[in-house]
Every structure is written in C-alpha cells, then in structure tokens.
Amino acid sequence: MPAGGTMSRIHTTVTRRRLVKRGTAGLAVLLMAGALAACGSGSGGGSAGSITLYSGQHEQTTQSLVNAFEQQTGIQVNVRYNDEDSFADEIIAEKSHPIADVFYTENSPVLEYLQNQGLLAPVDASTLAKTASKYNSPQGDWVGVSARVSVLIYNPSLISESQLPTSVLQLANPEYKGKLAFAAGETDFQPVVTSVARTYGDAKAATWLEGIKENAGSHIYPDNETIADEVNRGAVAFGVVNQYYWYRMKAELGASNVHSKITYFAPDDPGYVLDVSGAGILKSSKNKPDAQKFLAFLVSKQGQEIIAHSISFEYPLDDGVQTTAPETPFADLQPNSISIADLGDGSTAISLLRQAGLL
Numbered sequence: 001m002p003a004g005g006t007m008s009r010i011h012t013t014v015t016r017r018r019l020v021k022r023g024t025a026g027l028a029v030l031l032m033a034g035a036l037a038a039c040g041s042g043s044g045g046g047s048a049g050s051i052t053l054y055s056g057q058h059e060q061t062t063q064s065l066v067n068a069f070e071q072q073t074g075i076q077v078n079v080r081y082n083d084e085d086s087f088a089d090e091i092i093a094e095k096s097h098p099i100a101d102v103f104y105t106e107n108s109p110v111l112e113y114l115q116n117q118g119l120l121a122p123v124d125a126s127t128l129a130k131t132a133s134k135y136n137s138p139q140g141d142w143v144g145v146s147a148r149v150s151v152l153i154y155n156p157s158l159i160s161e162s163q164l165p166t167s168v169l170q171l172a173n174p175e176y177k178g179k180l181a182f183a184a185g186e187t188d189f190q191p192v193v194t195s196v197a198r199t200y201g202d203a204k205a206a207t208w209l210e211g212i213k214e215n216a217g218s219h220i221y222p223d224n225e226t227i228a229d230e231v232n233r234g235a236v237a238f239g240v241v242n243q244y245y246w247y248r249m250k251a252e253l254g255a256s257n258v259h260s261k262i263t264y265f266a267p268d269d270p271g272y273v274l275d276v277s278g279a280g281i282l283k284s285s286k287n288k289p290d291a292q293k294f295l296a297f298l299v300s301k302q303g304q305e306i307i308a309h310s311i312s313f314e315y316p317l318d319d320g321v322q323t324t325a326p327e328t329p330f331a332d333l334q335p336n337s338i339s340i341a342d343l344g345d346g347s348t349a350i351s352l353l354r355q356a357g358l359l
Contacts, residue, residue, distance in 0.1 A: 049290040050076035051101040054091070056187075057277060061312040062104065068306055069297045070131060075290045084110045084187055091119060091282065098284035102292040104145070104298075107187050108276045109194075109346030111142040113213050116345055120280040124292050127351050130299035131317045135276050138341045142280030145298045146307050146314040149333055150192055150273045151262045154238035154244055161263055164238060168271025171240070172211025180212060181219040181227045181239030184358035188224055191273045193349035195338045199270040202352065209356040225249075230244070232260040242275065244313035245325060251311060263281025267334035274335040275343075277314065 055062045059081050079175045082090075084105040091100060091114060105111055114120050120141040127143055128136050135144030152164055159179060165171055171180055183189055197205035213220070219236045221227050227239040228249045244260045265272040279298055281291045297303045304316040308323045315323060315330045322329070353359045 005283065013014050013087070035337070039346045040314055049074075049285045049287060051079060051102060051285075051290050051294060052078045052099055053080070053102045053294070054087045054100040054129040055079055055081050055104045056087055056106055056110070057104050058310075058312045061307060061310040061314070064306050064310055065298060068074065068295055068302060072297070072302070073290075073293060077294065086114060092117065094267050095119070095284070098282060100282050100292055101285040102279055102281055102288045104277075104279040106275075106277050107191065107346075108142075108144075108278055108340050109190060109343055109349075110187065111137065111278050112340075112343070112345075113345035114245055114280065115139060115141045121281055121283045121285065121288060123281065123295055127292065127296045127299060130296075131351075133321075134339065135278075135317050136189040137278070137280070142278045143295055143299055144276045144278045144317050144340075145303075146277045146312075147330070148188075148242040148244050148275055148277070148314050149264075149335055150188075150240060150271060150275070151243045151246070151264055152238055153228055153260050153262050155231050155234050155236075155260050157259065158234060158237040161261070162228050164263060167269050168192065168265055169200070169208060171271075172208050172215065174215075177215045178217060178219075179237035179299065181221055181230060181236045182212060182216055183221050183223050183227055183241075184213075184353055186223055187346070188275065189274045190346045190349035190353075191338075191343050192240065193352055194338055194346065195273050196325055197348050197352060198338060198342050199336075202348070206355055209352055213356055213358060228260070232258060240271070242305055243327065247313035248311060251313075264328075264334075268336050269339070270336050272335045274333065276317075276340060282337065 062079065066079055069075065070077055073107050084107065087103060088110050091103065103114065115137060122140050123143050126331065128140055131144045135147065154161070154164055193205065196208055221230065223311045224241040224245045227241050228245045230236050230240050232249060243262060279295050281288060281295065285291050301318065301321065304318040304321040306313060307316045313323065313327065350359065
C-alpha cells in the first residue's frame, strides 16, 4: 500500500471475535477468574480518566484485560469490537473527528499500515522494553502483546500426517485438489502470502495462489474458525489456520468431540509464520497518559498472565509467562525468520490476493 495512500483495507468476517460460541462464556469466566487469582486483583488507582479502545482481538481476552486494568487503575475503558481492517478504515475516516485512543489488533500489518499513514504515537520506551524488540514496531509506534503461529489442521480419517505437505508451496500441488481449505479474506492469512512473496517473489506467489485457489475449490472459507469446524467434521481433509483455533475448538467442544489434529510445516518454511498481535496509541488521542498506561498493562506480568490463561490460547510474549494449554512451548517453535518489517503493512498480500480473484 503506497505511503499516504487511501486504499481501503480488506474487510473480513468478525463472527469469530465478537460472539461467545458453543458455551464458551462459562469457560471464559472461569479462565478469567483463574488468571486474576493467579496474578492478583490489584487495587484501584483512584483515576477518573477514560480511554476508548478499538479492539480487533478476541472479545473474551480483551474483556479480561480491560476488567483487570480498570480494577487496577480506576481508568474506564470504553471498548468497541470489530474486524481490525474495518477499524483501520474507520480510523482513517475519523481523522478530522478522532474517537479511538488505543487500537489493539490480531496482526501486525494493520498497525504498520496506520504507522505508515503517520497516525500512531510513539510508545513509552519502558513499555517497549517489556517485549523483545523483534516483536515490536521497528519505529517504536506500537508494542507486541502476544503471538500465534500458522499450522496445518487435518482430519486423520481423510488424510494421514505423512501425506500432508511439508512446504507451503506444495499446497498448490495437484494431489491436494479438493482436499485443501483456506480463508483468503482472513487477515491471519495475509502474513503467509507476504512470506511466500518475500521468499520466492511476487510472480511465483501469484502462481501459487492460483494453484491453491484451484485446489480449494468450494473450500475457500470466510475465516479460520470455519476451517477448523469443517476439517473437524470431515467436510474437507486439511487447511491452514493459526494454532490457537484448534485449541479453542478443543476447549469448546471437549476432547472427545475433536476429530482433527494439527501439525507444522517444515522448520523455517515460508508457510510457518509467527504472527504478532499488538497495540498502538493514536496520535490524535487526547488521553495519551492513560492510553500509555493501558499499553504498559498489556505487556506487564499481570497482563501477560491473563493472556496465558485466556480462551484465546495465544502465546504471551513475556518469556517468563507460559500458557496453560498443552501447546508446543513458544521457545520450541521453528518458524520462518521473516521479520515484522518484512511482513510490512500487508499491501503486497492484498494486491496478490486481489490479482488472483480471492478478494
């Protein structure tokens, strides 16, 4: 996306973030209570301030963080939930009458996009220091909060692990026609496309997209949650998702109702992408001190513990905090070495997806 340009970000479905599905409300409450008990309830700071938060993150996790922050500081957080690309468009449209103070996203490209538009304020150095620099904005205008990694979800009754591709390029092989599912409009999928393009060039990435489009056929779904559901019930053999969707599904349905498994691409393969969720402060915010406090809370020990115990099943970026789910330990992941800067603002992926007729 050209600097200073006005190309609209791609709107994707928001169902998976905005609804509490299949009885997860009770689980979310239990996880929240456990997290707060584990990290201490804090005490009100007596502040009468307030901030407006635009959240493209999962609602249950965001609300757990907001509740704990309000209890600790006394600062009120007015939260709006929507897809992160929809919010990016809103923020651009609201430049003359700004509303948001903080933007909390699932993926880094949308934050890089707003940064390139000159709309984010610098994050306090003490907050940035809480997260390893490779997970933060290279310019210091947003902070990394949590991470997830792309995986293959598959149904063993339809395809064995040994039959699965080990490289992302193999997804376009003819042998997988009718067996593959992916979500072209997912902001989670854009980093995979960017990684392929950075590694092999735009031309090869475009050919690859045509191949996976052909292989997926009618199994191009609106979001990762749909992919997980469809693979689990045996409607399609395998798909590309982020790892936490499988763990969430398992928590929601119960282990006895999960008929799928997950596995990884080969170490350092361009399809094996570590993606960072982050938060930034709008330059137009009139509540920057309180907004800075909220970002500091997200990366504090208490905030990271809440993420570790939440139903989102994302990885906290504090290396001293571990998730409670039986996930592959964060330190044992072997993703592609593509950097936050290389993932950029997502414009390359959006352009390639449009070229392939997938958006």
